[in-house]
Amino acid sequence: MIGNNFARLTGSKRNLLALLASSAVFTAGCANMATSAPDTNPFSKAATLSGNIHGGSQPVVNATVTLWYAGQKGNSGFPVTPAAQVTSDALGNFSFIQDPPGTSESGTTAHYSCPLTTTVASPLVYVIAAGGNTAGNVAGPSNTGAEFIGVYGNCSGLNSGSTLWLNEITTVATMAAIQQFFDPNTEGIVADGTGQQYNILNNVPSTIALLANSAAGTVVSSTTIKPAAGHIMNPLVRVTATPESTKINLLANIMASCVNQSTVAGCAPLFAAAVPPNSSYTSNFADGAFVPATDTLMAIYYLFTNASNGSPAQLATTFGLAGGATAPYQPALATQPTDWNIAINYTSTGACGTTSGGAGAFIDGPADISIDGSDNVWIANAGSTTPPGNLSELSGAGVPTTCVALSGSNGLQASTIDQLGNVWVSSPSNNSVYSFTSTSPFTQTKYAVGVTPLAIGADGQNNVYFTSAANTSLYELAGAVNTAGVTPTQISTAVGPNPVRLMPDFQGKTTASNIFVTSGAAFVSKVSPTATAGVFTTTPITTAGTSSYGLTLGPTNNLYVSDFVSGAITGLAAGTGSTYTTDVGGFPYTTPAIAGISAPTSISVDGRLNIWLPNNTNGTDASSSPAGSISYVSQSGSANSNYPSLSPATGFQRSTTYLNANRALAVDQAGNVWVAGDGNNFITEFVGAGVPLFQPYSLGLVNGRYQTIP
DSSP states (O other), rough: BBOBOOOOOOOHHHHGGGGOOTTTBOTTTOSSSSSOOOOTTTTSSOOOOEEEEETEEOBBBBOEEEEOOOOOOOTTTOOOEEEEEEOOOSSSSEEEEOTTOOOOOSSSSSSSSSOOOOOSSSEEEEEEEEEEESSTTTSOOOTOOOOEEEEEEEEOOOOOOOOEEEEEHHHHHHHHGGGEETTTTTEEEETTTHHHHHHHHHHOOOOOOOOEEETTEEOOOEEEOOOTTTSSTTTTTEEEEEEHHHHHHHHHHEEEEEEEEEESGHHHHHHSOOOOOOHHHHSOOOOOBBOOOOSSSHHHHHHHHHHTTSSSSHHHHHHHGGGGGGGSSSSSOOOEEEEEEEEOEEEEBBOSSSTTSSSSSSSSSSEEEEETTTTEEEEEOSSSSSSSOEEEEOOOOOOHHHEEEEESOOOOOEEOOOSSSSSEEEGGGTEEEEOOOOTTTEEEEEEOOOSOOOEEEEOOOOOEEEEETTEEEEETTTTTTTOSSSSOEEESSSSSSSSOOOOESSSSSSOOOEEEEEEESSSEEEOOOOOOTEEEEEEEEEEEOOOOOEEEEEETEEEEEETTTTTEEEEEOOOOOOOOOOTOOOOOOOHHHHHOSSSBBBOEEEOOOOOEESSSSSSOTTTOOOOEEEEEEOOTTTTTTTOOOSSSSTEEEEEETTTTEEEEEEEEETTOEEEETTTTTTTEEEEOOOOOOOHHHHHHHHHOOTTTOO
């Protein structure tokens, strides 16, 4: 099962990533995004926040620049709050002055004060510049359609020297990373203030830094990242994050087609081209129908959250706004893309090091990926180096954090993360299952299970399950999460010839789960506990197609299954007594070509129950070059004729350096979609492309937040 995990990398470690240097090795003193000078006490002196606004090469004069505190839902009920407001000068410059925490401010002057209460966590601070003369002319008219956005960081961490360069590039990069926290109706940034997603929001600046240098206003071509200290990792390992920089430039040029106009009237082509998405599908907020765009922030948000732009023809119209080789930001993507999502490719160099730290590569034939509660990505490597099969951890901002060789393993297959944060993997090559404690002292436990394990999953009640194709069986490691020395128990012998995915459902916090298993045939198995301890029944459930492969469940235990051969998607509602005979509306989805579905090897949902699939069979792009793809289908399947698919007939397509023979896919708590493929030595992140999903799944089973928006 494509799994998840609990809190790992702390906020302080993740916030170090705000100090990244674009196209350079990350070190603790380097700076990207909003630059800051070190200060052991962030309130020891007033923090002057500064910035500049440019549209292309021209300063934006007399823009209204508002400093904002991001909102926090939940117990604090802290609303999006204006902190300060100024006007940009004749050179496009602006600045804000920090007063002592708790000072009463009007929000309409240059002074701001970080909230200092017992109920509100320190908020993320961001800035929006609206209107102004975009031709650098003090006396000229205001283009009210021109808006820019940038993020300074968490208020308690700001100090003197923080600066932003607001232009089309930094606005595109910021919106890409922040899109799932951005409400276009209010143009506010909001997260759940009660727990994990507050921390995830405060880590988003790290992703922005991989896309653009927010202090310089330039796109980042690539960033080479050192390992985090204090973990199992050779310090010589490097991870290189390579964003689609030419696409960022392309989108910046499209935005500039409005910004470069003297008044908002000239923005009409962009606003018409940016077709609003259906908020029921692609938004973190229940906004209903979106109105047409009236400014550039709304337009860029619509392009990201309706990434296929409504139709290929509409996408071509938007592409035509960029202006080609004469546009301000170059080099820009010269060929029309299939979508407006921005991807980041991650590769690694250097062996992980000692045996305890893994002797193979950091990213080495990734077979599965799992997301933990801090949005760190755990990679189960099948491996091509000697010895292969490391378990690796990559932070959500691309920092290599852990790389461990599991004793005796010769390549890993599947992974999951239990409710306590332990990582579990299957190793078919040596008939073993492993658990790894992801916090110090980083211990590993090997279970010699005596069969070839494939899929693996955890139920949130201390039990771990795995399958074996050799005897078409499902096994339980009862209580293994908190009990050592557990022996596996065979609980079904009839789950099918190729049981590559499994997932427990939710029957209550103290009631044992049913375990669903794909078969490689035209059914999935529901393995259910009985009133007799240790006795289970196996019920086959008919699915569309001939080879069930991917499997996932919704928050009401609705069952979704992808077929490897036909690409069809089964959707079945959980009935009385957990029967599965009634189709979910719009399913089965039997028109996979509409969404570009081709040999899907797994299936995942996002926070709005939209369906994501990695396509194992590559296609060809507009230049007839090989290209991989992922596909995106709405929660309504084929029921909504206006949205029969959220991806085009090509899928979201990329060159084989970004997507190739895809196998595993997972959606994290910022809405980033992570993809790994067969035999590749890279993984790819689609920034903010999905609706955020609570992670890990097993922890969600414990606290009732499984398969929902965090």
